[in-house]
Amino acid sequence: MNRTESIRFILHHKAVAVLRFDDPDCFKPLIEALYKGGIRVAEITMTVPGAIGLLEDSASYLPDGMLLGVGSVIDKDTAERAINAGAEFVVSPIVKEEVIRASRNRDKVVMAGAFTPTEIQHAWELGSDIVKVFPANILGMDFFKAVKAPLPHLQLMPTGGVSLTNGRDWLKAGACAVGIGSALVSSEDLRDKNYTSVQKKAAILVDNLQNREDHYE
Helix, strand or coil: CCHHHHHHHHHHHCEEEEECCCCHHHHHHHHHHHHHCCCCEEEEECCCCCHHHHHHHHCCCCCCCCEEEEECCCCHHHHHHHHHHCCCEEECCCCCHHHHHHHHHCCCEEEEEECCHHHHHHHHHHCCCEEEECCHHHHCHHHHHHHHCCCCCCCEEEECCCCCCCHHHHHHHCECCEEECCCCCCHHHHHHCCHHHHHHHHHHHHHHHCCCCHHHC
16 A cells, blocks of 8 residues: 555554564464454554564465554664565654654655644654554543644544543544554463454454444443
8 A cells, every 4th residue: 555545544444453462473363363353454563572574474464454564663774674574654652753754755654653732743744644642541532632622633543541442432532543552452362362352352442433332232
């Protein structure tokens, strides 16, 4: 996908699964479980051992219609290496112009991380397609409403504070999508290799974002 297509894809599916794990063997079954649960966008963070190699290898088994990116990127070289390895989007926890430029130069979506209104607007002006508000659990949904009132042009994505059942509330507060990590892929599920649990959680999240209640009965 080109950058424009990827943005539309992310905004349509509205959930970005943030993957952090220690065992590289978890990656393939995690992707499969998330896909079966309805998740179509995921990022592998650079804190994962061998993340670049896992990105490269994923081309052989990534399901059709699954958009894979990289997270926790804090420098240009890492952004470029990840894109060369197959990342379709780049996520950073900070605002760093070289990361934004490197991603935009390669026609890839970039999501810079920001906290204050000034940082958020600055990230947007530098070219961040979506601004990752992080850590959003500290700021809360009222913050999104307050920021969007004078700055309605912003595309904001909370990471931190997103649960399986409050994603729709974040969207109503002004988010364009949500980033979700441990609430979706818990340390317990990773330890037990309980991919069925991950699939079920993904389905609950997707149903909530689509305003369905099938999995709450």
